[in-house]
Amino acid sequence: MSDLAADLMDRLTNAFEAARDPVRAVGAAAYMRDQFPFLGLTSAVRRAQARMALKGLPAPGEADLRAVALACWAREEREFQLFACDYLTRHITIPGPAFLDTTAELITTRSWWDTVDPLATHVVAGLVRRHPPLTARMDEWATEENMWLVRTAILHQLLYGPATDTGRLFAYCTAQAGHRDFFVRKAIGWALRHYARTDPQAVRAFLTAHADHMSPLSVREAAKHL
Template identity: 30%
Template sequence: MEDTFKINNSIKNLQAIFNDNADETKAGFVKSYLKSPYKFYGVNIPLIDKTAREFTKANIGLQGHQVIELSKQLWDSQYHEEKTLALRLLRYFNIKDIELYERLLIESKGWDHVDDISIYLVGALIIESNEYLDYLRKWSISENFWIRRASLISQILPFRKGLGDRALFYSFADKMIEEKEFFIRKAIGWTLRELSKIYPEEVYNYLIKVKDKASGLTLREGSKRLPEKYKFL
């Protein structure tokens, strides 16, 4: 009962911050840009991030199950920004729950939430252990293209640290390289671009291998950070 009261009170306080900073004009613009089915307050990402950080700092004693319950209730909101806030809280409280993150991915309706979950929540788990890569293997063959996108980009943070499984990513990219879906093409190119910062020759060789099958978007994104000697477009 006490947990429920604390969570409900926390949600009201967080919603009050968003209501106080609501912008109807911005709400309409962002809803259109993100093509989201949800309602919008019209608050910006810096405010959402600041709200999440300040809440985390002020409630450092919250237990994991309390953070998860609070985040679930925010995620179930009809407001897009409350869902975004839920993901930030899970991130800043360092919650480790791959089953929860898989559920959130399945329920996501747009790239911003898919990317937040994949890169910052799933990615943080992969940095700790490659055992989570089994989820990426499962996701890579999902019929849901958002889930397939997650399988491609969830290793971006590990790759930046020289971790992760590059061969696994390339195997996913090989299977999806001829897909027509924009968000898959973009995800392959984006991840290649990140890899090219550390492994430029490897990425160059891969792009040359697939250049007759890959989309122009994938090739442009993937080669964007290659050194001049590897430029081929």
Template identity: 25%
Template sequence: MDKFTNIMNELTTIFTSNANSTIKIKQEKFLVNNFSFYGILTSKRKPIVKPVITNCNKILTLQEKKILFEKMYKQPNREFQYTAIEFLKFWWKKNLTFNDLNWLLPIIKYNIWWDTTDYFDDIFGVLIFSNDDVKVRNEYLFKLINDENDWIKRIAIQSQLMFKIKTDIDLLLTLIKPLLVTNNFYLIRSIGWALRNAALINPTKINQFIKENNVSKKIISVINEH
């Protein structure tokens, strides 16, 4: 048995031995029965898996960490995706570069939804803007915003949410302009949040953008939320 099989078996044993059918039903209902759960609350799951993923972070090479992340992430039960994300948080900042986005993007599309998407905004934002070649990084953002998957569009929109004064507002407005007509609730939320943050930096430009593009009341209501 290889090391990955042992780790996956250890995690599976932890999850199955702590599964709760009542919690499982509630968790699956909360995500509209789109995904499977073992039935373990986050507050319980995190401490019982932390020793395993902490040890993996210490003993595995970078390539092995990437393999394990993918193996965990592509398991059907949601607890595995959440644990994979927590494992990734240990090492991505010091180890991943812009070039790793081509590895990461197809993985996170597995069973993607709002509960996983929003964990990757900062990761994609930091890695994309770490590339000093403006043309290359902008091309990558346009690749995301034109992806057929709306969740990937959401990542593109939200990739600068934490950038504050470093936000490239002109680029942001260019990205979201074609999506202003969307009826997708989650994209409307993303656009509203992005414009609200940008308005804190340059309110004149954002107000002008809103007026010139007849931004919908739904988006404006998100902008005006407190």
């Protein structure tokens, strides 16, 4: 672990432990189906404690980002992984295209929507935007066995707006229209609904052409504001 990562993790541990709320932790774990233990920090408290821990530290390099992310992923309490998502998002202009491999490791480890979605819509999204050849990796992820990589491929353009590669978005949704998992079917609807803010006619036409092959959940979510 780099010196910066070690220092940050020590500070973060002390800051988070000082704000621990055992009662809230029980409810937070239950909300996540008891898959992860929590310290019981609200998002506001977690981010405030993180700001204290980061105060005075230099900007990280790519190796620091990887070290911090993996160290957070090694911790049991979910707040550490949520911090890592924020930290990577804040510094997304630093890593090169090879950092996508690190992101894939995070997406497929301790996987749940609360970390996968920010990694998809901010970290992966930022990497692909800055390094366009990575779109080929998104094509691969869109047909992966791992449902979280599929969800990431579908959602990575969520905030692109007019810059969305519509052909890719629609192709990913078509390829996974019959996916067995709720989280993929939900992602299809979410991605289409969001893109409808930019081009409602394109989404309406897509649903007209493909609704018979899509799950009711995906169609319902996609058409919610049309």
